[in-house]
Amino acid sequence: xxxxxxxxxxxxxxxxxxxxxxxxxxxxxxxxxxxxxxxxxxxxxxxxxxxxxxxxxxxxxxxxxxxxxxxxxxxxxxxxxxxxxxxxxxxxxxxxxxxxxxxxxxxxxxxxxxxxxxxxxxxxxxxxxxxxxxxxxxxxxxxxxxxxxxxxxxxxxxxxxxxxxxxxxxxxxxxxxx
Numbered sequence: 001x002x003x004x005x006x007x008x009x010x011x012x013x014x015x016x017x018x019x020x021x022x023x024x025x026x027x028x029x030x031x032x033x034x035x036x037x038x039x040x041x042x043x044x045x046x047x048x049x050x051x052x053x054x055x056x057x058x059x060x061x062x063x064x065x066x067x068x069x070x071x072x073x074x075x076x077x078x079x080x081x082x083x084x085x086x087x088x089x090x091x092x093x094x095x096x097x098x099x100x101x102x103x104x105x106x107x108x109x110x111x112x113x114x115x116x117x118x119x120x121x122x123x124x125x126x127x128x129x130x131x132x133x134x135x136x137x138x139x140x141x142x143x144x145x146x147x148x149x150x151x152x153x154x155x156x157x158x159x160x161x162x163x164x165x166x167x168x169x170x171x172x173x174x175x176x177x178x
Contacts, residue, residue, distance in 0.1 A: 025151030026127030045154030053086030
């Protein structure tokens with residue numbers, strides 16, 4: 001069996017090839033190919049809503065601390081993914097420190113979409129077009145499962161935090177503020 005890092009290198013390519021056959025998103029295809037246990041949750045997305053993550057938590061009847069948003073940032077010129085609970089906000093200084101950087105800012109939305117292959121509000125940490133360094137908030141480790149975007153608005157995937165970290169190569173660090 002391949003280790004998580006070697007497997008991830010192939011997930012984006014496998015997801016792209018298999019997506020049309022399975023009808024899934026690159027994220028769900030990557031999970032299927034990895035053999036990870038997960039559950040897909042669909043809900044009716046309201047385009048007028050301001051917070052996609054809070055909308056998902058409310059629509060699914062899940063605690064907002066269990067639903068995580070995927071944010072694309074720029075840490076010292078390197079696009080980096082931060083995965084934090086929708087109940088809080090990202091601490092940019094903590095994120096920079098977690099990856100050995102000095103300064104972090106939110107990435108340009110167009111660059112985030114172009115690099116991940118997903119639209120804003122539907123960016124998943126899984127199955128991205130280009131694998132980016134990823135940091136998962138440490139609060140995830142205390143949960144049995146977490147929900148993250150499955151790759152489009154109105155679609156979430158629930159999985160074990162350890163599986164999410166392994167498949168994305170994520171570093172666990174306290175990067176969220178309440």
